[in-house]
Amino acid sequence: MRVLTMAKALNDALDVGLEKDSHVMIMGEDVGRTGGVFRITDGLAEKYGEHRVVDTPVAESGIIGVAFGLAVGGMRPVAELQFMGFSYPAFDQIISHVSRIRNRSQHRFTAPMVIRIPYGGGIGAAEHHSESAEAIYAHTPGLKVVVPSTPYDAKGLLLAAIADPDPVVFCEPIRLYRAVKEEVPEGWYEVEIGRARVEREGADVTLISWGAMMLETRKAADRLADDGVSAEVIDVRSLVPFDAEAVTASVSKTGRAVIVHEAPRTAGFGAEIAATIAEHCLYSLEAPVLRVTGWDSVFPLKRSEHQYLPSVERIVAAARKTLEA
Amino acid sequence: MRQRLTPSGGLVGEAPFDIQLTRRLYRAMVFARTYDRKGMALQKQGRLATYAPFEGQEAAQIGAAAALEPNDWVVATYRDAALMWAQGYPWELLFAGRTGDERGGSPPEHVPVMPPSITVGGHMVHAVGLAWAEKLQGTDRIALTSFGDGATSEGDFHEAMNFAAVYEVGCIFLCQNNGWAISLPRERQTKSATIAEKAIAYGMPGIQVDGNDLFAVYEAVKEAADRARSGGGPTLIEAVTYRRGPHTTSDDPNRYRDPAEVEEWARRDPIERVRIYLSEHGAWDDEWQAAIEAEAQAEIDRAIELAESMPPLGPGEILDAMFETLPPHLEAQRRELVEGLR
Ligand SMILES: Cc1ncc(C[n+]2csc(CCOP(=O)(O)OP(=O)(O)O)c2C)c(N)n1
Numbered sequence: 068m069r070v071l072t073m074a075k076a077l078n079d080a081l082d083v084g085l086e087k088d089s090h091v092m093i094m095g096e097d098v099g100r101t102g103g104v105f106r107i108t109d110g111l112a113e114k115y116g117e118h119r120v121v122d123t124p125v126a127e128s129g130i131i132g133v134a135f136g137l138a139v140g141g142m143r144p145v146a147e148l149q150f151m152g153f154s155y156p157a158f159d160q161i162i163s164h165v166s167r168i169r170n171r172s173q174h175r176f177t178a179p180m181v182i183r184i185p186y187g188g189g190i191g192a193a194e195h196h197s198e199s200a201e202a203i204y205a206h207t208p209g210l211k212v213v214v215p216s217t218p219y220d221a222k223g224l225l226l227a228a229i230a231d232p233d234p235v236v237f238c239e240p241i242r243l244y245r246a247v248k249e250e251v252p253e254g255w256y257e258v259e260i261g262r263a264r265v266e267r268e269g270a271d272v273t274l275i276s277w278g279a280m281m282l283e284t285r286k287a288a289d290r291l292a293d294d295g296v297s298a299e300v301i302d303v304r305s306l307v308p309f310d311a312e313a314v315t316a317s318v319s320k321t322g323r324a325v326i327v328h329e330a331p332r333t334a335g336f337g338a339e340i341a342a343t344i345a346e347h348c349l350y351s352l353e354a355p356v357l358r359v360t361g362w363d364s365v366f367p368l369k370r371s372e373h374q375y376l377p378s379v380e381r382i383v384a385a386a387r388k389t390l391e392a
Numbered sequence: 393m394r395q396r397l398t399p400s401g402g403l404v405g406e407a408p409f410d411i412q413l414t415r416r417l418y419r420a421m422v423f424a425r426t427y428d429r430k431g432m433a434l435q436k437q438g439r440l441a442t443y444a445p446f447e448g449q450e451a452a453q454i455g456a457a458a459a460l461e462p463n464d465w466v467v468a469t470y471r472d473a474a475l476m477w478a479q480g481y482p483w484e485l486l487f488a489g490r491t492g493d494e495r496g497g498s499p500p501e502h503v504p505v506m507p508p509s510i511t512v513g514g515h516m517v518h519a520v521g522l523a524w525a526e527k528l529q530g531t532d533r534i535a536l537t538s539f540g541d542g543a544t545s546e547g548d549f550h551e552a553m554n555f556a557a558v559y560e561v562g563c564i565f566l567c568q569n570n571g572w573a574i575s576l577p578r579e580r581q582t583k584s585a586t587i588a589e590k591a592i593a594y595g596m597p598g599i600q601v602d603g604n605d606l607f608a609v610y611e612a613v614k615e616a617a618d619r620a621r622s623g624g625g626p627t628l629i630e631a632v633t634y635r636r637g638p639h640t641t642s643d644d645p646n647r648y649r650d651p652a653e654v655e656e657w658a659r660r661d662p663i664e665r666v667r668i669y670l671s672e673h674g675a676w677d678d679e680w681q682a683a684i685e686a687e688a689q690a691e692i693d694r695a696i697e698l699a700e701s702m703p704p705l706g707p708g709e710i711l712d713a714m715f716e717t718l719p720p721h722l723e724a725q726r727r728e729l730v731e732g733l734r
């Protein structure tokens with residue numbers, strides 16, 4: 068089987084999606100001729116034509132609002148917003164229209180569309196290029212919010228998102244685009260939206276994360292294993308719908324949970340997970356649920372980025388703390 | 393399209409200012425190009441984060457600033473280092489921003505320049521507010537906002553233009569139409585024949601000038617500034633220029649544009665035509681050129697040294713500018729942050 072990076076796996080998913088359904092189209096800034104600033108749409112405009120892979124003017128509200136109209140009108144748009152920090156001009160369209168049309172019209176109109184958003188830090192980027200705003204989208208009723216951390220999941224989740232009857236905000240961790248490679252099947256396959264993945268089984272503590280922070284979380288689990296601590300690692304993959312069952316089953320078993328995310332702490336999605344754990348497995352807990360997160364600061368520029376991002380050390384220390392409790 | 397100085401240095405009509413000022417602005421453009429080329433080189437060495445070059449746009453920026461008063465507001469973008477510097481923003485802070493240091497966004501007290509806008513379009517409305525604040529407080533300060541051709545597609549452009557005209561504020565909209573918005577050519581950005589004509593819909597004057605022509609840019613901005621200062625409201629100026637480099641150091645323009653186009657624009661260089669003009673007026677020679685190039689090099693080297701010798705923000709300091717006083721939850725996070733770095 069082919070071994071692909073996440074970037075290539077996403078490109079492959081879009082290729083398969085465009086091939087299978089003539090209603091699928093891609094639109095966004097620089098997605099056509101230059102293949103997107105991260106080259107995720109590389110080669111697709113040449114292959115399918117500029118009417119199906121559309122370079123748009125620099126106008127995020129327009130991209131999403133027009134994609135919404137296209138979706139209601141029967142197309143299957145996959146819109147790219149260049150960075151999460153530039154998704155905000157489209158926010159009104161996403162919150163006020165995309166997320167609500169099914170409810171507003173009581174199923175009469177729907178917006179089956181995908182909003183692809185590269186996100187997250189760790190590459191020393193300029194201001195606004197490192198945002199993790201997934202919780203804001205997760206807080207918006209009517210949107211599904213998905214975050215892959217492996218090439219296999221990236222392709223399967225993106226195809227599931229394209230097939231989904233509802234709008235999906237598809238968050239792509241920039242740091243993972245070319246960080247890992249794995250086997251990715253050819254053709255169409257879907258990874259079900261709404262299912263977490265227990266990536267590693269363990270008995271002593273559950274580490275819960277998603278996106279690029281899976282890199283640090285896996286390393287922390289290795290480090291803990293070296294010291295004889297058996298950590299279970301869960302990749303959430305889908306914030307909405309959230310797989311409460313997978314998380315609570317794990318925490319009921321281990322009695323300890325550490326949630327890791329890159330986004331700021333306050334009202335981050337970790338709070339939602341902690342509350343879910345409290346609701347469902349309080350009596351199995353052996354220690355307080357801990358969060359290792361970014362701080363409540365603007366995402367720092369290159370020279371101070373290391374102060375912000377959760378480190379393996381912080382995750383290991385938090386896991387130890389739950390074990391000492 | 394207004395033009396005063398042709399690519400071969402020929403004067404059309406009258407020069408807007410004397411030879412002395414022409415020499416000063418020529419020197420400023422040489423400084424700007426030196427900074428810009430240094431920026432590209434330093435990025436390649438890994439000493440700067442992503443860099444967005446402005447080579448070819450020096451006249452649009454230096455010419456515009458020359459028509460402003462020293463305390464007029466400038467609200468510009470990631471590609472406007474020359475404009476910002478000409479209005480007082482120190483080179484070392486422009487570099488500091490590019491090394492990835494928040495203090496690059498904090499100009500000295502007397503410098504009326506906002507930190508460069510990285511989001512496309514969001515800043516134009518701010519210039520309208522600043523100009524309005526000056527009007528409400530009875531000063532004669534005005535604001536100039538600079539942006540690209542791509543930015544005119546953002547909703548905020550239209551909202552800014554509309555507000556400025558409705559409230560008749562002293563705001564100058566300077567669009568540096570450099571032909572490209574990353575990979576999208578100007579023709580596919582908007583169906584309008586010119587960007588200047590967009591002004592008509594908002595009820596303000598629109599002027600299209602040769603953006604590689606120092607004299608024409610100065611003249612248009614001066615006209616707009618005089619109008620703004622005397623209560624005549626906003627103006628849109630389209631300076632037609634060209635982005636000779638990549639969009640940023642992460643971009644490869646060979647994927648989407650013909651190198652022949654770049655060569656053609658190199659022949660319309662904004663600095664060379666002023667050099668020819670000065671030379672024809674006996675106000676330029678090799679010796680002076682060598683002297684100002686050396687001065688520029690020394691100044692830019694000093695600036696990068698200053699930027700790089702600034703120690704990075706200390707542990708926890710990334711939280712210190714979130715609020716005037718740190719609320720308790722951030723104090724707690726700060727302690728945790730400092731502990732976690734040990
Ligand atoms: C709101 C927003 N959307 C997208 C981007 C990404 N981006 C950065 S520059 C740019 C093109 C801007 O083109 P133009 O306005 O012509 O300015 P130029 O870069 O040519 O100076 C884009 C799309 C951004 N920075 N902000």
Ligand SMILES: [Mg+2]
Nearest residue numbers: 540541572573
């Ligand atoms: Mg441009």
